[in-house]
Amino acid sequence: MRKSPLPSKPAVFSVVLLGAVIVVSALTYKPPRMVSASEEHNQGSGIGDEEGSSSSSEETGDGWVLSVEEGLTGHSDRLRVTLAKPGEPIEGVAIEGACDLRWKAAQGEAIEEAVCKDGGLLSPPAVGAWTLESPHSPKLSTKTAVRRVTLGGKAEDPSEQSWRPVPGMLDVLVLRPREEKERGMLNGYRVGTYRPRPRNFSNAYEPPPAFIEVTEETQDFPVSDHFRLGEFLTKDQEDVWPKYLVLDLRLIDLLELVLEELRGKGHEASGFFIMSGYRTPYYNGPGSGGRAAFSRHIFGDAADVWLDESGDGRMDDLTGDGRSSIKDARVIAGAAEKLQKRHPDLAGGIGVYGPRGSRGPFVHIDVRGEPASW
Ligand SMILES: [Ca+2]
Numbered sequence: 356m357r358k359s360p361l362p363s364k365p366a367v368f369s370v371v372l373l374g375a376v377i378v379v380s381a382l383t384y385k386p387p388r389m390v391s392a393s394e395e396h397n398q399g400s401g402i403g404d405e406e407g408s409s410s411s412s413e414e415t416g417d418g419w420v421l422s423v424e425e426g427l428t429g430h431s432d433r434l435r436v437t438l439a440k441p442g443e444p445i446e447g448v449a450i451e452g453a454c455d456l457r458w459k460a461a462q463g464e465a466i467e468e469a470v471c472k473d474g475g476l477l478s479p480p481a482v483g484a485w486t487l488e489s490p491h492s493p494k495l496s497t498k499t500a501v502r503r504v505t506l507g508g509k510a511e512d513p514s515e516q517s518w519r520p521v522p523g524m525l526d527v528l529v530l531r532p533r534e535e536k537e538r539g540m541l542n543g544y545r546v547g548t549y550r551p552r553p554r555n556f557s558n559a560y561e562p563p564p565a566f567i568e569v570t571e572e573t574q575d576f577p578v579s580d581h582f583r584l585g586e587f588l589t590k591d592q593e594d595v596w597p598k599y600l601v602l603d604l605r606l607i608d609l610l611e612l613v614l615e616e617l618r619g620k621g622h623e624a625s626g627f628f629i630m631s632g633y634r635t636p637y638y639n640g641p642g643s644g645g646r647a648a649f650s651r652h653i654f655g656d657a658a659d660v661w662l663d664e665s666g667d668g669r670m671d672d673l674t675g676d677g678r679s680s681i682k683d684a685r686v687i688a689g690a691a692e693k694l695q696k697r698h699p700d701l702a703g704g705i706g707v708y709g710p711r712g713s714r715g716p717f718v719h720i721d722v723r724g725e726p727a728s729w
Contacts, residue, residue, distance in 0.1 A: 547637025601655030
């Protein structure tokens, strides 16, 4: 299976890393002058009042300012979705002014009016992949509407430079809660059963509280600039849709960073072949001695990958020795290790595998929270 280019649909992004602090922080910022394109529709909302209201006639709907925590796009700045439970506040996102926005489903034709509450934005009420848009101008440039907020004392100048152009609005994957799973089945898809976390294991081994729903329509939905939802699905139950997935966006962030690192070294690296991403407990099985029951793959923060720009189904020759070998896998592992050291919140396991039988070399990468290598 070859990678195909991501659809060019607008989208934005975010990982939920930090919490509610952001709402307060966002509200303390003074809107920069660009916002005021919406002012004429916006008497008295307090948005964009200060200056520059003579600017463009571009329709931006009633006055509102959407603030997105900078961390939501990851260290790579390439994450394009955030995760939420149905109808709950979306972490890292704040809104001021009129709640004149709506959600458009990536599957089917559903439209939901956006609901704002206590300075925050609630996720759509139904499970699925949703894109936030303005009813007045779906093509609205978010450069004029989305304010990126930097936390952690880095926001010396919260005005102009915290605004950045992003190609779309805000994409949210609304999760299906674990409680809907019965006897290992979630909406007709066999997930299997998570074992309780052993007492001496970290919280990273807690059974996941919710699952991403993936339909035939949303398998190409971008989770980041170079990865799509469907690439991380368990490779089983071919004819069953929707399927379910656990995906830690920190893994995606790390994979994006590794790609960027490889490109920086002169390699072609537009995406990884994901040999294995999420694996349901049903698919993974208990393994020998029960080890597979706690594989990072079942927690959605691991992927076995290789780089295959040449499209021959095997790891590319990154070392330039004319062979596809474990040395090429080590090039990827080395980049991942370096980036995990630079970003401790992405720490985790790295495993290097040489070719075996018809299968070429590959690298296991996970973000379990503590370093491990093999
Ligand atoms: Ca090589």
